[in-house]
Amino acid sequence: MCYKSIYANIISAIFLVITSLVFAQQQKPNIVIIYVDDLGFGDIGVNGAIGVETPHVDKLAKNGLNFTDAHSSSATCTPSRYSLLTGSYAFRNNAAILEGDAPLIIDPNKETLPAMLQKAGYKTGVVGKWHLGLGKGKIDWNKKVPLGPEELGFDYSFLIPATGDRVPCVYLENQIVVGLNPEDPIFVSYGTRIDGYPWGFQHPELLKMHTDPYHQGAIINGISRIGYMKGGEDALWVDEDIPFVLSEKASDFIQGNKDNPFFLYFSLHDIHQPRVANIKFVESSTMGPRGDVIAQMDWCVGQITEQLQAANLLDNTLIIFTSDNGPILDDGYLDYARELVGEHKPGGGYRGAKYSIYEAGTRMPTIVHWPKEVEPGTSDALLSQVDLYRSIAKLVNQKVEKGAAPDSKDYLKSWLGKSKNGREFLLEEAYTFGLRMGKWKYIKPKNEDVPRWIAQKFVDPGFRKEVQLFNLDEDPLETNNVYKAFPEIVKQMGKQLEKILK
Numbered sequence: 001m002c003y004k005s006i007y008a009n010i011i012s013a014i015f016l017v018i019t020s021l022v023f024a025q026q027q028k029p030n031i032v033i034i035y036v037d038d039l040g041f042g043d044i045g046v047n048g049a050i051g052v053e054t055p056h057v058d059k060l061a062k063n064g065l066n067f068t069d070a071h072s073s074s075a076t077c078t079p080s081r082y083s084l085l086t087g088s089y090a091f092r093n094n095a096a097i098l099e100g101d102a103p104l105i106i107d108p109n110k111e112t113l114p115a116m117l118q119k120a121g122y123k124t125g126v127v128g129k130w131h132l133g134l135g136k137g138k139i140d141w142n143k144k145v146p147l148g149p150e151e152l153g154f155d156y157s158f159l160i161p162a163t164g165d166r167v168p169c170v171y172l173e174n175q176i177v178v179g180l181n182p183e184d185p186i187f188v189s190y191g192t193r194i195d196g197y198p199w200g201f202q203h204p205e206l207l208k209m210h211t212d213p214y215h216q217g218a219i220i221n222g223i224s225r226i227g228y229m230k231g232g233e234d235a236l237w238v239d240e241d242i243p244f245v246l247s248e249k250a251s252d253f254i255q256g257n258k259d260n261p262f263f264l265y266f267s268l269h270d271i272h273q274p275r276v277a278n279i280k281f282v283e284s285s286t287m288g289p290r291g292d293v294i295a296q297m298d299w300c301v302g303q304i305t306e307q308l309q310a311a312n313l314l315d316n317t318l319i320i321f322t323s324d325n326g327p328i329l330d331d332g333y334l335d336y337a338r339e340l341v342g343e344h345k346p347g348g349g350y351r352g353a354k355y356s357i358y359e360a361g362t363r364m365p366t367i368v369h370w371p372k373e374v375e376p377g378t379s380d381a382l383l384s385q386v387d388l389y390r391s392i393a394k395l396v397n398q399k400v401e402k403g404a405a406p407d408s409k410d411y412l413k414s415w416l417g418k419s420k421n422g423r424e425f426l427l428e429e430a431y432t433f434g435l436r437m438g439k440w441k442y443i444k445p446k447n448e449d450v451p452r453w454i455a456q457k458f459v460d461p462g463f464r465k466e467v468q469l470f471n472l473d474e475d476p477l478e479t480n481n482v483y484k485a486f487p488e489i490v491k492q493m494g495k496q497l498e499k500i501l502k
């Protein structure tokens with residue numbers, strides 16, 4: 001063989017290797033988690049919503065897999081998000097709802113879901129609500145925040161730092177406050193009052209929405225918040241624009257990464273309070289602001305799917321649409337959600353709400369959409385978001401680092417509708433603990449008074465001095481405590497729960 005043809009063979013072999021590598025890279029599905037805030041099981045059209053339409057979410061469900069028994073790991077935000085990104089139960093780290101100046105609660109030395117995906121060749125981004133803490137304590141909002149999404153494996157971040165009802169009311173892009181004028185530095189305080197933006201309890205005449213005493217700190221955009229704030233006027237967000245800003249940033253991220261596999265954690269502010277819909281959505285439901293922001297949330301979902309479609313990516317993108325905790329009608333602001341709810345059942349008819357151990361606290365609207373791989377339909381598999389970590393690792397064929405994701409299990413087949421099996425045991429966290437085993441629901445006794453701040457939200461967190469056991473097949477509303485009739489089940493589930501909590 002002459003040298004020329006040897007070279008030609010080598011070159012064509014290299015070419016083959018490179019093209020097959022590129023091809024393999026292209027084949028990896030993009031992954032988008034659309035994480036809605038406080039959206040209940042019944043708050044979407046396909047699950048029976050009344051008085052508001054969610055055509056974009058319904059379309060995802062129609063062309064995807066709609067789950068009836070999939071759960072967030074907790075009935076509040078920070079703990080659920082902690083579990084989603086770490087594959088670890090929130091109680092292990094005492095993860096609880098955080099204030100807006102809290103330090104980062106995820107250990108940056110341990111692998112996280114985005115860090116695992118980075119290793120698998122993904123570009124990773126988070127857009128929207130964070131609420132996992134930032135920095136190491138005593139944040140200086142006028143400099144780049146030292147610890148946050150970047151240290152956890154996100155290549156890009158655009159954040160609402162905590163919640164819409166907590167200061168600071170500014171966006172952070174790659175951990176730097178967007179649009180800050182250095183001559184007007186930001187100061188934030190929880191507890192000690194600081195002069196700056198007027199306070200709700202002193203200036204009710206400045207408010208466009210009244211609230212309970214917990215949310216009467218700094219007034220920004222006519223809404224009083226939890227916490228106090230000074231400065232940063234040019235950087236303040238306008239609540240009514242948040243859905244547009246976040247959708248645009250998410251779309252930009254998709255557009256910028258259309259030629260490589262990407263993971264987008266799109267964490268909407270809706271439908272958390274303060275529920276102030278953009279004028280485009282005002283009166284788009286019969287339920288007042290809470291219904292209007294459901295319509296607004298649906299629009300955001302449409303923006304993302306349309307963007308994926310336009311970039312010709314929809315077919316090979318795994319979209320997981322779900323929520324962080326159950327619905328709440330009265331979370332503090334006076335927006336008449338309780339009065340206007342009508343026949344609509346935010347929790348899909350299940351008992352409980354946000355903050356509650358009953359089913360509506362964690363049973364989430366959950367849709368998996370991936371036209372290339374997932375057959376449309378419904379699934380009753382009992383699943384937990386804590387398992388997304390290892391299930392996604394399996395999907396992208398990436399080994400999980402030792403010590404990471406200790407509570408996460410691979411249920412990829414179930415998430416993709418290729419198996420009907422779910423978890424044998426599923427932990428539910430709220431202000432007490434619940435355990436599911438098939439049709440059985442066990443609730444750990446808690447002999448304590450309900451804290452005032454929960455009681456005044458008209459929520460029953462499920463505290464009882466005796467064990468509660470429900471047969472969800474016969475009693476999906478958890479009204480008939482049958483613990484006395486099934487001592488063996490009580491014993492088995494109690495033991496299992498203690499084993500998990502150890």
Ligand code: NG6
Pocket residue numbers: 037038076077078097131163165214215226272325331332453
């Ligand atoms: C609570 C707030 C509530 C809401 C919640 C966080 C009070 C009485 N209630 O502490 O208004 O902000 O935290 O919601 O302050 S979550 O969806 O982020 O968990």
Ligand code: CA
Pocket residue numbers: 037038076077272324325
């Ligand atoms: Ca929430």
